Amino acid sequence: MPTGRDVAERAGTSTAVVSYVFNNGPRNVSAATRERVLKAAAELNYRPNALARALSAGRTLSVGLIVPDIANPYFGELARAVEDAATGHGRLLLIANSAGDEDQEQRHLTSLIERRVDGIVLVSVSDAPRIAAPAEAGIPVVALHPLDLEQPASSLTIDYDRAAEEATKHLIDHGYTSIGALTGPSDSAGSRQHLAGFTRAILRQPGIRSSHRRSETSRADAAAVARAWLQEPDRPRAIYVATDEQAFGVLSAAAELGLAVPADVAVVGFDGTAHSRYAVPPLSTVRQPIEMLATRAIEVLTAPEAGQVHETLPHHFQARASCGC
Amino acid sequence: MPTGRDVAERAGTSTAVVSYVFNNGPRNVSAATRERVLKAAAELNYRPNALARALSAGRTLSVGLIVPDIANPYFGELARAVEDAATGHGRLLLIANSAGDEDQEQRHLTSLIERRVDGIVLVSVSDAPRIAAPAEAGIPVVALHPLDLEQPASSLTIDYDRAAEEATKHLIDHGYTSIGALTGPSDSAGSRQHLAGFTRAILRQPGIRSSHRRSETSRADAAAVARAWLQEPDRPRAIYVATDEQAFGVLSAAAELGLAVPADVAVVGFDGTAHSRYAVPPLSTVRQPIEMLATRAIEVLTAPEAGQVHETLPHHFQARASCGC
DNA sequence: CTGAAAGCGCTTACAG
DNA sequence: CTGAAAGCGCTTACAG
Secondary structure (H helix, E strand, C coil): CCHHHHHHHCCCCCCCHHHHHHHHHCCCCCCCHHHHHHHHHHHHHHHHHHHHHHHCCCCCCCEEEEEECCHHHHHHHHHHHHHHHHHHCCEEEEECCCCCCHHHHHHHHHHHHHHHCCEEEEHHHHHCCCHHHHHHHHEEEEECCCCCCCCEEEEECCCCHHHHHHHHHHHCCCCEEEEEEEEECCCHHHHHHHHHHHHHHHCCCCCCCCEEEEECCCCHHHHHHHHHHHCCCCCCCCCEECHHHHHHHHHHHHCCCCCCCCCCCCEEEEEHHHHHHHCCCCCCEECCCCHHHHHHHHHHHHCHCCCEEEEEEEEECCCCCHHCC | CCHHHHHHHHHHHHHHHHHHHHCCCCCCCHHHHHHHHHHHHHCCCCCCCHHHHHHHHHCCCEEEEEEECCHHHHHHHHHHHHHHHHHHHCCCCEECCCCCCHHHHHHHHHHHHCCCCEEEEEEECCCCCCCCHHHHCCCEEEEEECCCCCCCCCEEEHHHHHHHHHHHHHHHHCCCEEEEEECCCCCHHHHHHHHHHHHHHHHHHHEEEEEEEEECHHHHHHHHHHHCCCCCCCCCCEEEECCCCHHHHHHHHHHHHHCCCCCCCCEEEECCCCCHHHHCCCCCCEEEEEEHHHHHHHHHHHHHHHHCEEEECEEECCHHHHHHC
């Protein structure tokens, strides 16, 4: 592969000038010399080595994104949005998938540090992510979920607690008196907030019977849990589900049991994936501000001198057929 | 951020020895010296700079993956599988999303070349992808779809043509006499093969009425096309759909029109995503050998001396409720 | 406007 | 077993 030196020789100039031409600076180059360099580069099929450039210039113009499961449509959409935002700021996005595994997440974190990315967007699988390493390396991190304020990272998140309460209240307003909550597996910050909001709404309205189940954050496991739940004699009349991914599993389980949604059991999801609109029936859900999360995340990372930031972004309840609307 | 020189100084040795320790070679290091280096590195929180390493060693131990749409579940699952395979071979996977845009795909290709990845796994948005650049740069490419044999790349693919024929024949064997095909937007190689197989099955059985529609490869557009199609007076009794993603749109449209699947209209998808199992109703589909595609792709890229390879991998028809089974 | 040279942080023959 | 030094391919003050 040709190098800048090859181009310089063919153009009868120096590697410095080749660099000036390809970077439009920091020095001017006469039009004639520029032409010769461009011509030589084209003839040789020259591609600047990004590794050498980054090593020399001290910045890689790249950003890393770590998500728990790239096959979950919410994270797929998020990845697309973050990539758009990164590209808009002249950054390349490196997407890494931790596959629900904390060790894998650590390995990706290490790998991104070693590659000297300019910043990391993190959706952690863990309640208390170990993010000391990037901080010590001087690499800013922004988490897209609630984060302990002691943590050395920024966070952008909606008010899960209040969103959960609103969605549950919506089910209550439909007149359902037996309402269940399906959340993620562990007692994580996320699950806790979903549950807190759900419970608050329930307590506010006397006479509601409530129940709670957990499942892995996959439609497969959510379907298995829902299948058992919906066969119990006092099965819930409506279910608040903490993620769209799990809600798709609940819809599938209901259909398999011959239960109509929402006539027999109403369902509300969470995340507001584009897929939710095309569920059978269309899924009511809480919309995350995906574009805004992505845009702000890249802004925060590309202006790190602004320091750490903890912002709460607006969510939006989207009523559709699955809850009885 | 500390460098190998910092570690060497603190350990009272040279940067060469630090390198020997961190790479387990190519020279031996006495146990005592190794201890001192490891201790110093731990104290300083030393992380080798992967850029410098790659520049010096001449290989990056990374592989790029370009997909047309990371939010499409098939590509999400594929990304997960390719990442597993890459990690298993000690490679980091860089995932790039071309968002259905040929220019974006080109930009990603260029970016991966500039980053000197060791190989590229490509699912192109284009029928005739422009992949001369990586070839000239000496970077092997493997496409996960049919590819012109003149192209300077390997390819791993199932026999789309035959798979389409089998799936269509399955619908015919159910006794449906009016069968439609929904394929991708352009007259691409993929669409052509889907259609060829579909047509062959139809022609083999006298008395079948067939029709054909196109949509973008998104459930949104597929739903829009299906909504119109299913309201025509001579709407098809069964539909062969070229991707699961589009099939999800068809299921959604049918439900919105109050048509039962499979009682009013049967549906067969293609790709065999994990999501297809949880569709309402469960979606019959042609399974791509996702793990095998991923594993072979990484094998081919990490043993490039073997030269180019063009392999046809086995597919599998998965019958479920949506076709009437 | 242009070029010689130092430096980014590693790896790796080479010499001892 | 260990170290001094060259080199990977760029960028960028510095001098002219």
